[in-house]
Every structure is written in structure tokens, then in C-alpha cells.
Amino acid sequence: MTAEARRSARGNGGAAPTLHDVAAKAGVSLATASRVLNGSERKVAESFRERVERAAEELGYTANVSAQATARGTSPVIALLVADIADPYFGLIAAGVARGADEQGLVVTIAITDRDPTRETRILRALRGQRPRGVILAASRDDNAETTSDELSAFARLGGRTVAFGDGADRSIRIDNRGGAERLGAEMAARGYRRAIALAAADGVRTSDDRLAGFTAGFTGGGGEVVRVYRSGFAREDGAASMQQALDDGVEQGTLVFALSDVVAIGAVSAIHDAGRSVGADIAVAGFDDVPVSRDVTPQLTTVRVPLSELGYQAFRATVDSEWEQADAPLEVIVRASTPDRT
Numbered sequence: 001m002t003a004e005a006r007r008s009a010r011g012n013g014g015a016a017p018t019l020h021d022v023a024a025k026a027g028v029s030l031a032t033a034s035r036v037l038n039g040s041e042r043k044v045a046e047s048f049r050e051r052v053e054r055a056a057e058e059l060g061y062t063a064n065v066s067a068q069a070t071a072r073g074t075s076p077v078i079a080l081l082v083a084d085i086a087d088p089y090f091g092l093i094a095a096g097v098a099r100g101a102d103e104q105g106l107v108v109t110i111a112i113t114d115r116d117p118t119r120e121t122r123i124l125r126a127l128r129g130q131r132p133r134g135v136i137l138a139a140s141r142d143d144n145a146e147t148t149s150d151e152l153s154a155f156a157r158l159g160g161r162t163v164a165f166g167d168g169a170d171r172s173i174r175i176d177n178r179g180g181a182e183r184l185g186a187e188m189a190a191r192g193y194r195r196a197i198a199l200a201a202a203d204g205v206r207t208s209d210d211r212l213a214g215f216t217a218g219f220t221g222g223g224g225e226v227v228r229v230y231r232s233g234f235a236r237e238d239g240a241a242s243m244q245q246a247l248d249d250g251v252e253q254g255t256l257v258f259a260l261s262d263v264v265a266i267g268a269v270s271a272i273h274d275a276g277r278s279v280g281a282d283i284a285v286a287g288f289d290d291v292p293v294s295r296d297v298t299p300q301l302t303t304v305r306v307p308l309s310e311l312g313y314q315a316f317r318a319t320v321d322s323e324w325e326q327a328d329a330p331l332e333v334i335v336r337a338s339t340p341d342r343t
Contacts, residue, residue, distance in 0.1 A: 016060075016061075016062070017059040017060055017061040018061070019033055019034060019037065019061070021059055021061065022037065022052060022055045022056045022059060022061050023052075023055075025055040025058070025059060026048075026051040026052045026054070026055035027051065028048055028051065028052060032044060032048055032052065033052050033055075036048070036049050036052040036053065037052065037053075037056060037061070075130060075131050075132055075133065076105070076106050076107060076133065077106065077107050077108075077109055077130065077132040077133060078097065078101050078106055078107070078108050078109070078132060078133060078134050078135075078136065078316060078319055079108075079109050079110075079111065079127050079130075079132040079134070079135045079136070080093075080094060080097050080108055080109070080110045080111070080135075080136045080138060081110075081111050081112075081113050081120060081123060081124075081135065081136065081137050081138060081139060082094065082110060082111075082112060082113065082138045082139055083112070083113055083114060083115045083138075083139035083234070084112065084114065084115075084234070084235070085110060085112055087234065087235075087263055088262075088263065088291040088292065088293060089261065089262075089263065089289055089291060089308060090138055090139075092291065092308035092309045092312065093138050093165075093308050093309070093311060093312035093315070094108070094110060094138075094312060095309050095312060096308070096309040096310060096311060096312020096313035096314070096315070096316065097136060097312045097313070097315060097316045098312075099309075099312075099313055099316075100312075100313050100316030100317060100320075101316060104320060106133065106320075109132070111123045111127075113139050115139055115205075115234075120137075120139075121151050124151035124152065124155060125151055127155070128151070128154060128155055128158060131158060131159075131160065132160060133160060133161070133319065133320065134160055134161045134162070134163060134316075134318075134319025134320065135152075135155060135160060135161075135162045135163070135169075135319075136162075136163045136164075136315045136316070136319060137162070137163070137164040137165065137166075137168070137169060138165050138312075138315070139165070149168060152168065152169055152170075156170060161318070161319050161320075163315050163318040163319050165311075165315070166206055166207075171318040171319075171324060171326075172326075173311055173314060173315050173318065173326060174326065174329075175207075175306060175311065175329060175331070176329075176331055177207055177210035177211045177214065177288075178210040178211070178213055178214035178217075179214060179331065180211075180214065180288070180304040180306070180331035180333070181210070181211040181212070181213075181214030181215040181218065181258075181288065181304065182214035182215065182217050182218035183218060183304070183331070183333050184214075184215060184218065184258070184286060184288070184302075184303075184304050184333050185214065185215040185216065185217065185218025185219035185220075185221070185222070185224070185258070186218035186219070186221060186222050187218075187333050187335065188218075188219060188222075188224070188256055188258075188284075188286060188302075188339060189218070189219050189220075189221070189222025189223055189224040190222055190343075191335075191339060191340075191341050191342060191343060192341060192342030192343035193219075193224055193254070193255075193256040193284065193339070193342055194223065194224050194225065194254075195224065195225060195227050195252060195254070195255045195256065196215075196219055196224055196225070196226045196227065196255065196256040196257070196258055197226070197227060197228050197229075197230070197246050197251065197255060197256070197257050197258070198212055198215065198216070198226055198228070198229045198230070198257075198258045198259075198260075199229075199230050199232070199238075199239055199242045199243065199246075199257065199258070199259040199260060199264050199265075199268060200212045200229055200230070200231050200232075200260050201231060201232065201233055201234060201260055202231055202232075202233070203231065207260070208234075208260045211260050211288055212229065212260065215258050219258075224256075226258075227255075228246065228249070230242040230243075230245055230246055232264075234260070234261060234263065234264060235263065235264075235267070236263050236264070236266055236267035236270075237267060238264060238267060239259055239263065239264035239265060239266065239267025239268045239270075239271070240267035240268065240270050240271040241267075241271075242264075242267075242268070243257065243267065243268035243271035243272060244271045244274075244275070247271065247272070247275050247277070251277075251283055253281075253282050253283070254282075254284075254342060255283055255284070256283075256284040256285075256286065256339065257272075257283060257284065257285045257286070258286050259285065259286070259287045259288070260288060261287055261288050261289050262287035262288065262289045262290065262291045262293065262294040262301060262303055263287075263289075263291070264287065265285050265286065265287030265288075265294075265301055265303070266287070266293065266294070266297055266301070268285055269285055269297055269301070269338070272285070279298075279299055279338055280299050280337060280338060280339075280340050281340055284302075284338060284339040284340070284342075285301065285302070285338045285339070286301070286302040286303060286338065286339055287301050287302070287303045287304075288303055288304045288306070289303060289304070289305075289306050289308065290303045290304065290305035290306060290334055291308075294336075295336075297338075299336065299337030299338045300336040300337050300338065301336055301338045302333075302334065302335050302336045302338050302339040303333075303334050303336070304331050304332065304333055304334070305331060305332040305333075305334050306329070306331055307329055307330075310329065311329055314326055314327065314329075
């Protein structure tokens with residue numbers, strides 16, 4: 001805040017500068033100042049706009065988001081709902097959304113659903129009052145959970161647009177999880193693996209189900225067999241716990257472990273090391289997503305590369321563009337040292 005702004009605040013009993021203060025300093029009407037700073041669609045002469053913006057900067061005035069929402073019908077905010085902000089999968093998506101928002105002068109607010117459909121519904125209901133320009137649902141949906149379609153429909157009636165990674169919104173960002181996992185399974189079979197253990201999420205979680213079905217199809221099609229499936233969650237700790245259970249049940253040398261994500265795979269790698277086994281020639285491990293940390297573990301992790309940051313950017317464009325069509329997001333199998341050739 002400038003010295004003049006501080007003096008203005010002291011003159012107002014310590015209160016922050018108001019829109020009235022800006023209008024008076026700029027020598028314009030309150031209505032004109034509001035149109036400039038609160039985002040009205042009505043045009044204002046460029047000379048007036050420059051005076052108002054300069055006065056606002058000098059006074060340290062911050063526009064009222066609620067007033068902007070009233071003037072525009074929406075606020076300059078994009079709401080991003082993720083399951084777990086600590087998961088690098090969602091961090092990469094958020095980076096892409098933030099890049100797009102920065103280009104458009106918008107703000108991204110992030111809410112965490114913890115994959116709880118009741119919590120997701122409650123967050124969407126609260127967001128309606130804030131009138132964000134768009135809502136992006138990035139978390140995998142559970143086919144067995146109650147739908148949030150009523151809240152999404154109510155949001156759309158207020159003029160906002162909804163985008164989901166999967167179905168259930170105005171526009172959809174689609175990842176070919178089944179196809180990518182099928183190619184990974186086929187590649188692992190071609191490298192000589194014949195037994196696999198899968199670490200998946202609960203039955204009914206779409207991303208997990210698609211990846212498990214795809215991997216199983218590709219692996220069995222190449223002559224392999226998925227001998228056991230362990231179901232838990234998406235966290236590193238879930239991968240470690242599931243892998244420990246698998247080790248307790250017995251894992252033959254040369255077995256391949258397919259984890260539904262790199263984060264889960266890294267938990268499995270930790271459990272294998274803790275058990276005194278080695279990753280690679282003893283027990284092979286493959287994940288999915290190609291988050292940056294997959295290249296930092298030892299040995300580096302075989303995975304399927306998903307362009308998550310670019311998909312986050314596409315999700316942002318889907319919220320703001322009147323005409324939009326998703327570009328293809330090619331997935332690539334990346335073979336690293338965690339799955340050495342056994343042929």
C-alpha cells in the first residue's frame with residue numbers, strides 16, 4: 001500500500017479504501033468506477049478507465065469479488081476440485097489449470113474432496129454462492145457413489161460451466177486409461193513376464209477399474225496371468241500396505257507388480273525394499289502416470305506417461321471457450337529399470 005493509501009485508510013478510521021474513495025480520486029462517478037473495477041460488460045471510455053485504474057492502484061484498493069460476481073453474473077475464479085493435493089497427479093493437473101488461468105487473468109481456487117461424494121456435493125453447493133466462472137472436477141469418480149449431477153445442474157443454471165475428468169459434467173476430459181494400461185500389459189508380456197499381481201483401488205472407482213481391465217487384457221493376451229488383485233486406495237501408504245500383504249501371501253521371483261498409479265507403485269517399491277527383496281530382477285514393478293518422482297526412485301519406474309499438465313490446461317480452456325473440442329492426449333509406455341527384460 002502506498003503512503004497515500006495509508007493516509008486514506010487512516011482518514012477512514014483505519015478502514016481499507018472504498019470504491020467511493022477511488023471514484024473521488026479519479027474524478028468520475030461511482031457507477032463509472034464500479035464498471036471499471038467490478039467487471040461490468042458496459043464499455044467505459046479508455047481515458048476514464050486509465051484514471052480509475054491508476055487511482056485504485058495508488059489507493060491500494062482491492063475489488064470486491066462479490067460485487068464482481070453481481071456485475072458479471074460470475075466471479076473471476078475457476079474452482080478446481082481434487083481428491084488429494086499432496087498427490088503429484090493432481091499437482092500436475094493444477095499446474096496446467098493455473099497456466100491457463102494466468103493467461104486470462106483469472107484466479108484458481110482449489111478444494112479437496114478426499115474422494116468423498118458427500119463432501120464433493122457439499123463443496124459444490126458452497127461454490128454456487130461464490131459464482132465461479134467454471135468448476136473442474138479432477139478426481140476419479142466412483143460408479144457406486146451417489147451422483148452430484150443435481151448440484152452440477154444447479155451450477156450450470158447460474159451461468160457457470162462444469163468440466164470433469166470423466167463423465168457427469170458439461171464437458172469431459174478423457175484419458176484412455178484402459179488403452180494405455182492394455183499397451184503396458186502387452187509390453188510386459190512381450191518382455192517375458194508371465195505372472196503379475198495388481199494393486200488397485202476399491203471396486204467401482206472408474207480410473208482404477210479401467211486401468212486394471214486394460215492391463216489384464218494386454219497381459220493375458222500376451223500369454224501372462226494376473227494371479228492376484230489387492231484393493232486399497234490411491235496413496236503411497238496404500239501401495240505399501242497392499243504390497244506387504246502380497247509379500248506375506250508369497251511373491252515368486254520374476255513376478256511383475258502392476259500398480260494403478262506411480263504413487264501406489266512407489267509405496268510398493270518401499271515395501272519390497274523393507275522386506276529385503278530387490279526391485280527389478282527379483283520383483284518387477286510398473287506404475288501409471290509418469291509423475292516426476294517416478295524417475296527419482298531406484299530403480300527408475302516403468303510407467304505409462306500421461307500429459308497431465310497439458311490435460312489440466314485443456315480443462316481450463318474447456319471452462320472458458322465457447323467452442324471447444326478436446327485434442328487427443330496420447331499415452332506412452334515408458335520402460336525403465338524396474339522391469340528388466342526376462343526374455
